Amino acid sequence: MRTDTEVRTTARRRAAAVAVAVMAVAGTLLTAPPAEAAPRGADPQQRIEAIADRTGFDWRAVGGEFVVGCAPSTVQARCTMGAYVTSERRMYVSPRAFATTALLEYVVLHELAHLWQFTASPPELRVGVLAPFGFSGVHALEVGADCLARHLGARFPGHYGCPEEALPVVGALYAATVG
Ligand SMILES: [Zn+2]
Incomplete structure (x- = not known):
């Protein structure tokens, strides 16, 4: 059985993983958005x-x-x-x-x-x-x-x-x- 602390840590890790994924997508958009291509x-x-x-x-x-x-x-x-x-x-x-x-x-x-x-x-x-x-x-x-x-x-x-x-x-x- 997980303690409350472990549950919170897992949730935080998931949130952090999502944040990293969003940043990666945003970073890609910033560097090479199709609308901005010459x-x-x-x-x-x-x-x-x-x-x-x-x-x-x-x-x-x-x-x-x-x-x-x-x-x-x-x-x-x-x-x-x-x-x-x-x-x-x-x-x-x-x-x-x-x-x-x-x-x-x-x-x-x-x-x-x-x-x-x-x-x-x-x-x-x-x-x-x-x-x-x-x-x-x-x-x-x-x-x-x-x-x-x-x-x-x-x-x-x-x-x-x-x-x-x-x-x-x-x-x-x-x-x-x-x-
Ligand atoms: Zn002017």
Whole structure:
């Protein structure tokens, strides 16, 4: 007959074994999840453009251009994951953004959102669309870009974050301008 202590020890060992099994599965998923695998043969430029093309926003028609790399140091003091340079209509995507597919999608769609803000969006609503939610200036541009990135399918919550109530408002403005 087993003592209570032995029963508890056995249960703990079983729990530990289950935990190890779960960790092994999670570890496998982390190292090689099918969704995160890079498309075979796709170069970085093609991966970026494929994500942007899926949105239906004709970014080429408005003069947009994607560059794999960091924005010039004259524009940004440090290399961020992504950057949009208004004067060039260039969207820079850092090599670091390729760490996972979800991150890459977020960065591409966030920078694409800035292009939309400065080309297709009505200028007065570029920042103004976020005013009812308490955002203004550059912060409104960044939150708005996160809202649009999510509207366009980004799975990442975003660096700046889009309030849930603002998501359909930005989505409706985008639909009204791009279709
Ligand atoms: Zn931004």
